[in-house]
Amino acid sequence: MDWTSSVVNYNNFKVGELPLSTAQYTTFLATHGGASQARGVLHLPLAAACVSLFFNQQLPGFSLTLNPCLTAQLYQGQVTRWSDPTLAQANK
Secondary structure: OOOHHHOOOOOOOOOOOOOOOHHHHHHHHHHOOHHHHHOOOOOOOOOOOOOOOOOOOOOOOOOOOOOHHHHHHHHOOOOOOOOOHHHHHHOO
């Protein structure tokens, strides 16, 4: 997401799905006159949204059991295959 081109001097508020990385924050300050001119950036959580996992329930003989830890591993890309041992263990 290229948010830098959308920053306008009269616009004091922006909303995004992800927090700024250190590199993005540094770039923001460098392109807007430093912290004294840009007045810094403050990240505030405004809303929480639901995220869903989908899988094909029509697969014969297959059901899916997920615990919170396994779900987090899926979102973090640590579990990427149906044959992953962690996923297999949870679905014996």
